[in-house]
Amino acid sequence: MKSFRFLAISTRGFASKPVVDWTRPGNVLSLEQKQFYKKNGFLLVRNCVAREDLKKYEDRFNAICERKVKPPASMLVMKDVLIAKKVTPDSIDTITKVQDFAEEPVLFSYCEHPHVTNVVRDLIGSSPATRIQAMHTMLINKPPDTGKQTSRHPMHQDLIYFPWRPEDLTICAWTAMEKINKKNGCLQVVPGSQTEGLKAHGYPDWEGGVNKAYYAIKDYDMSLPREYVEMEAGDTVFFHPNLFHGSGTNRSDGFRKAISCHYANYDHTKYIDVKGTVQEETADQIVDIIRKHPQRYSVKPSQEVTFELSWRLRSRPVHHDGKENL
Numbered sequence: 001m002k003s004f005r006f007l008a009i010s011t012r013g014f015a016s017k018p019v020v021d022w023t024r025p026g027n028v029l030s031l032e033q034k035q036f037y038k039k040n041g042f043l044l045v046r047n048c049v050a051r052e053d054l055k056k057y058e059d060r061f062n063a064i065c066e067r068k069v070k071p072p073a074s075m076l077v078m079k080d081v082l083i084a085k086k087v088t089p090d091s092i093d094t095i096t097k098v099q100d101f102a103e104e105p106v107l108f109s110y111c112e113h114p115h116v117t118n119v120v121r122d123l124i125g126s127s128p129a130t131r132i133q134a135m136h137t138m139l140i141n142k143p144p145d146t147g148k149q150t151s152r153h154p155m156h157q158d159l160i161y162f163p164w165r166p167e168d169l170t171i172c173a174w175t176a177m178e179k180i181n182k183k184n185g186c187l188q189v190v191p192g193s194q195t196e197g198l199k200a201h202g203y204p205d206w207e208g209g210v211n212k213a214y215y216a217i218k219d220y221d222m223s224l225p226r227e228y229v230e231m232e233a234g235d236t237v238f239f240h241p242n243l244f245h246g247s248g249t250n251r252s253d254g255f256r257k258a259i260s261c262h263y264a265n266y267d268h269t270k271y272i273d274v275k276g277t278v279q280e281e282t283a284d285q286i287v288d289i290i291r292k293h294p295q296r297y298s299v300k301p302s303q304e305v306t307f308e309l310s311w312r313l314r315s316r317p318v319h320h321d322g323k324e325n326l
Helices: 031-040 051-065 105-111 114-124 281-293 307-312
Strands: 042-045 076-079 095-099 131-143 153-156 170-176 187-189 227-229 234-238 244-249 254-265 316-318
Touching: 031 042, 031 114, 042 114, 051 095, 051 105, 051 131, 051 254, 105 114, 105 131, 105 254, 105 316, 114 131, 114 170, 114 234, 114 254, 281 307
Parallel strands: none
Antiparallel strands: 042 234, 076 095, 095 131, 131 254, 131 316, 153 244, 170 234, 170 254, 187 227, 187 244
């Protein structure tokens, strides 16, 4: 599966030549799989994560929701925007997402899973020894839709949230924890859209509102052909941060769960200044969130809160102890 188009710009401190060799098979992926990724911006790997591992993550999520396990202070526990407006106790039925679980050992073990990281290194690295960083972590508990369609996720690009480059050396691993199909809101992707560049994003005009920093591509062309990524438990889709993607409403009677991690190539990725770009508004929103919750993110009194710092505080090395870069 061939993935990214390379934008290695040496004048910005990035690698002066491509990091990934798209002419050869990877350590675990075939040449055809790498080429598929490069062309389409995503790759589905079946049976990537074992069911016993998925049960471990689900049990931990349930324990956190039921307050049997205290989550780390840095982890964000979220509710659907409509659920959040009601007075409800924390439970599996009210928590729709946990985010930033880098300090939660059981959930973070997903980010270190060798079946996941081996694929990641094939797609954003040069060898099995490539150092990678877990940048963004989530476990999504997509609720049955209330009729307001707040369970859907508009088409967007993850890069709108990320102030580092090159984007070709960042990737998301997204693992189904149960059967995921059109009915319960599977991922929808636009193959090849990762070559389109980063688009302007804004808040979708939805009844009932949306959570802060919940963005959609502005003036999105609904006629673009999309593919529905239906998955079985343990299947993992790996996708580029510029890929147009979203998910539909959950029209089933139950919640649908998935766990994910965005990775960056630790040695060849650099932070950038997003001022004056389509990411500036996102940066302001994220910085505002961090400033309102300095203890959650371990912000020191002397530290200036910036978009870059917000990610430095949340990222974590995977299988290495690097401290000088991301």
